Amino acid sequence: MKSTKIFVDCHVFDGNFQGTTTYLKGLYSELLKDKTKQFYFGTSNISFLKTIFGAHDNLTYISYKTKNKFYRLLFDIPKIIKQNKIDYAHFQYVVPPIKACKYIVTIHDVLFLDFPEYFPFFYKLKNKFLFKTSAKYSDIVLSVSEYSKIQIQKHFKIETVTITPNAVDPVYFETYQKDNIKEQVLKKFKAKNYFLYVSRWEPRKNHHCLLKVFVEKEYYKNHSLVFIGDKAIENKEYNDYYNSLPSAIKATIFSFHKLNFQDLLLLVRGADLSIYPSIAEGFGIPPLESLAANVPTICSNTTAMTDFQFFDDCLFNPLDLEDLKDKIEIGLKDTKIAQKKEAMLAKFSWKQAAEQFKKAIS
Structure with missing residues (x-):
């Protein structure tokens, strides 16, 4: 049986720990137990990411050429997807504009739309466009709570949002x-x-x-x-x-x-x-x-x-x-x-x- 190949954009681990890093660490530490799937983790710091996930027969680490987010989304990731014949690519909030396989996007929240008074104008303008476009462009939309699911459906007119809830390390x-x-x-x-x-x-x-x-x-x-x-x-x-x-x-x-x-x-x-x-x-x-x-x-x-x-x-x-x-x-x-x-x-x-x-x- 052919393994499902899943690419995961792990650039968030190149910065400091936050909600998205906790989410990816917890979710994929569990998913790596499924040997019917082959995983490819993209990062600018392979040695550090290995301290998080370790070595697995069904895990391949791939180094990005640069930390520049535009280059990563426009060139690095589409090339990685094509070279490795990826079936699904998983992103946090924003997906690449060039689609080379099925996309999964996790949108953790749209609080800037629910509580606009707490966010700068250009932050709201930019992220509304990026998040909505990414949700519409993706084959699977995930979120982390019932509250976020309902708000994403309301703001972006998305029918199906799957909840993959957070948990504790x-x-x-x-x-x-x-x-x-x-x-x-x-x-x-x-x-x-x-x-x-x-x-x-x-x-x-x-x-x-x-x-x-x-x-x-x-x-x-x-x-x-x-x-x-x-x-x-x-x-x-x-x-x-x-x-x-x-x-x-x-x-x-x-x-x-x-x-x-x-x-x-x-x-x-x-x-x-x-x-x-x-x-x-x-x-x-x-x-x-x-x-x-x-x-x-x-x-x-x-x-x-x-x-x-x-x-x-x-x-x-x-x-x-x-x-x-x-x-x-x-x-x-x-x-x-x-x-x-x-x-x-x-x-x-x-x-x-x-x-x-x-x-x-x-």
Whole structure:
């Protein structure tokens, strides 16, 4: 029987870890177990990608000639598809304009259309054209949540969207010694007894509301606040509020960018409380990761996060500061982490996502 050949554009691994890298790592770590399929991973850094996926009989790594995205889409990828007689090529958000096989595109969200007030004008204009064209051009459209599926269908008039839901990397479920982790964090990052928020910086991510609660409730007297995430879209409201604070409070607030995965994992495990106050998400993996690591976690209850009902009494309205304050107190005393983690595992797994993917291409 002829193997199905699947090419995967893995250029996202050439940058920093984000939602798309977590998605591809989890999905294809599971799909690689299917020996009836031959996979081809395109990247500018083969040695690094091998540390993510390892060696497999049904996996071939292919190096891009350049990191330039236009060259990759216009020349590199069509050539790779033709030379290797690829059946399906899988992309994140944007597909090449030259079609040489069947295309699969994962559009994780269209939040810039749902919440236009949080995005720059040209960002919206450019991505609406690119995402819609890519969806129309593709044979299979995937997304990661029921919320995103419905919004993609509404905005782009796409009838069939298959959900391949995100899940959590198995490393987050590994056991560890909390006290030892806290000592490592204190030595390396100078943070202790901290609240944690993992997310890139954009106004919709709502960093400013979390900072206001941290200050107004005077949590800085006993805790630190740690933000992890790269800068994406400037949040002026956060900047103005932070700059108005006295230096003693600023000393309890830490912001880390471009961390490697091991440092990220260390900071997640060492947190007293993980807080995810985002206003809008296409999925929202970080609160699931902290829950998997047995860290008390409170989470926003909007958009795709309405699927996270297992957080139960630790869900809050991200625009209601009083609700956020109340849930911080509940989260710090949470005794139901094990039950919540079990319910999360029953709902989200990479095996489930892989099965949906295979159904879509069959």
